Amino acid sequence: MTRKLSLLNFYKKHKHFRELKELLPHVFEGDLLDIQKLKEFVGDSNFIDQLNYELSWFDKKQALEASQKDCEAELKFVEDKSILPNQSDNLFIEGDNLDALKLLRKNYQEKIKFIYVDPPYNTGKNFAYSDNFHLASDDYLEYLNYSSIGRVNQFKQHRIKSGEIHTQWLNMIFPRLILCKDLLTADGVVLISINELEKANLQLICNEVYGEENFVGCFVWENRSITNDSLHLFSSVHEYILIYARNKSKVVCKGEEKDFSNYSNPDDDANGNWIPDNPTAASGNKKSRFPIINPFTNEKYLPPNGRYWAFSESRVEEWTKSGKLVFPKEKGKRFILKKYKSELKSERKPISSIISDIPGMKGTKELKVLYPEGIPFKHPKPTDLLIKLFDQFTGNEDIVLDIFAGSASTAHAIFKMNKASSSNRSFICVQNNEELSVKSTAYQLGYSSISDIAIDRIKRAGKQKSGNNCGVNYFKIESLK
Numbered sequence: 001m002t003r004k005l006s007l008l009n010f011y012k013k014h015k016h017f018r019e020l021k022e023l024l025p026h027v028f029e030g031d032l033l034d035i036q037k038l039k040e041f042v043g044d045s046n047f048i049d050q051l052n053y054e055l056s057w058f059d060k061k062q063a064l065e066a067s068q069k070d071c072e073a074e075l076k077f078v079e080d081k082s083i084l085p086n087q088s089d090n091l092f093i094e095g096d097n098l099d100a101l102k103l104l105r106k107n108y109q110e111k112i113k114f115i116y117v118d119p120p121y122n123t124g125k126n127f128a129y130s131d132n133f134h135l136a137s138d139d140y141l142e143y144l145n146y147s148s149i150g151r152v153n154q155f156k157q158h159r160i161k162s163g164e165i166h167t168q169w170l171n172m173i174f175p176r177l178i179l180c181k182d183l184l185t186a187d188g189v190v191l192i193s194i195n196e197l198e199k200a201n202l203q204l205i206c207n208e209v210y211g212e213e214n215f216v217g218c219f220v221w222e223n224r225s226i227t228n229d230s231l232h233l234f235s236s237v238h239e240y241i242l243i244y245a246r247n248k249s250k251v252v253c254k255g256e257e258k259d260f261s262n263y264s265n266p267d268d269d270a271n272g273n274w275i276p277d278n279p280t281a282a283s284g285n286k287k288s289r290f291p292i293i294n295p296f297t298n299e300k301y302l303p304p305n306g307r308y309w310a311f312s313e314s315r316v317e318e319w320t321k322s323g324k325l326v327f328p329k330e331k332g333k334r335f336i337l338k339k340y341k342s343e344l345k346s347e348r349k350p351i352s353s354i355i356s357d358i359p360g361m362k363g364t365k366e367l368k369v370l371y372p373e374g375i376p377f378k379h380p381k382p383t384d385l386l387i388k389l390f391d392q393f394t395g396n397e398d399i400v401l402d403i404f405a406g407s408a409s410t411a412h413a414i415f416k417m418n419k420a421s422s423s424n425r426s427f428i429c430v431q432n433n434e435e436l437s438v439k440s441t442a443y444q445l446g447y448s449s450i451s452d453i454a455i456d457r458i459k460r461a462g463k464q465k466s467g468n469n470c471g472v473n474y475f476k477i478e479s480l481k
């Protein structure tokens with residue numbers, strides 16, 4: 001509103017601005033100067049353009065400033081909501097994550113290995129939490145200081161429509177992503193769950209905050225199965241998990257175990273298990289099309305047309321002696337080149353970007369076990385999914401921060417991991433004190449806020465797992481004003 005008034009006052013008072021409109025009415029949209037049209041009129045090269053490539057939206061500057069403003073709040077320890085506080089490094093913070101991220105800088109700057117971000121996806125619906133960041137058309141036009149969009153061209157109308165949908169969500173997520181970066185260790189990563197609605201915007205602002213060179217990859221999580229009654233015969237069955245690093249060159253991703261079931265040692269080779277390797281390659285030069293002679297039968301082998309031996313001629317004698325190259329004693333059979341398991345550079349392979357073995361329903365099923373009386377939170381992330389992610393990027397002593405904790409699936413996953421592998425990972429979960437609607441199932445089950453649900457799950461899951469570090473220190477963010 002302040003912005004709107006100042007623009008109007010500016011227009012009314014500013015003689016030159018009015019003169020410009022009289023002189024060049026075609027570069028104006030109503031009372032507003034259209035910079036793009038002005039640029040086209042005077043020519044791009046006569047313009048100093050400081051921005052070259054970015055996603056922009058109304059209020060982006062304020063969103064940036066929100067990350068820079070001091071936090072006028074403090075963390076207050078709440079003993080009676082904590083669980084085994086003396087035996088645990090885990091933290092639960094009740095309050096807005098914007099404040100929490102600022103407050104955590106004091107003790108956790110560059111200390112967090114993994115930040116999980118599972119924000120509201122901006123579906124325009126309401127779950128236990130609000131997921132509607134859309135602005136009403138009139139409010140948005142007022143925001144932009146437009147009287148109406150009647151005279152605006154079609155492209156601009158599309159932009160205005162998109163602005164209504166995305167502006168508030170971007171204002172919410174942008175400062176938080178900026179603040180996350182300060183908390184990451186040099187080899188730390190931030191993983192962000194999202195679906196189609198904000199994926200494109202999210203990736204662009206993450207490129208801006210973390211640098212495109214620090215984009216590690218994007219998991220496609222197949223979380224649903226196809227529904228048969230889709231009106232448009234198109235069924236979206238996946239969501240995304242974007243991975244950004246503070247510094248990609250330092251990130252270690254554990255990868256997946258290779259399958260060695262086809263390795264064996266039928267000839268008792270002293271070098272251990274092996275499989276037959278392809279001795280030819282698609283590329284090479286004249287020198288790699290030499291004849292190989294079978295020492296038993298004198299048969300001459302050449303690579304097939306268009307292919308080359310995958311090794312140099314000098315290797316043939318050495319490998320024949322060592323038994324890596326095995327020749328048949330009868331004519332008409334091919335030789336074997338052995339690939340030993342012991343020769344492999346790594347016993348692991350890169351992790352696939354597609355996760356298809358963990359259905360989303362698994363998260364709900366887990367809650368049904370913890371809450372036989374009825375589940376207080378819909379669509380929690382399955383702990384198996386989180387464990388898979390934490391396992392890839394964290395070590396035994398690392399800290400995982402979840403800034404949109406919801407039902408505290410992260411805490412549950414860390415308990416499970418610590419118990420299963422005797423590790424000592426710890427978590428920090430942040431959840432605002434969003435109140436539940438009195439009509440909601442959770443409210444009827446006796447919870448008044450989502451943070452109530454989260455701490456109760458931590459209590460139940462901790463009891464169930466009783467491994468290392470199964471408690472939590474509860475903090476509440478309190479305003480200093």
Ligand SMILES: C[S@@+](CC[C@H](N)C(=O)[O-])C[C@H]1O[C@@H](n2cnc3c(N)ncnc32)[C@H](O)[C@@H]1O
Nearest residue numbers: 096097118129380381404405406407409431432
């Ligand atoms: C998508 S849900 C997370 C679900 C969670 N991963 C789980 O498995 O239960 C997003 C959560 O973030 C919370 N939230 C939204 N805005 C927040 C904010 N500014 N600070 C802290 N929590 C917030 C919502 O109340 C909601 O519980």
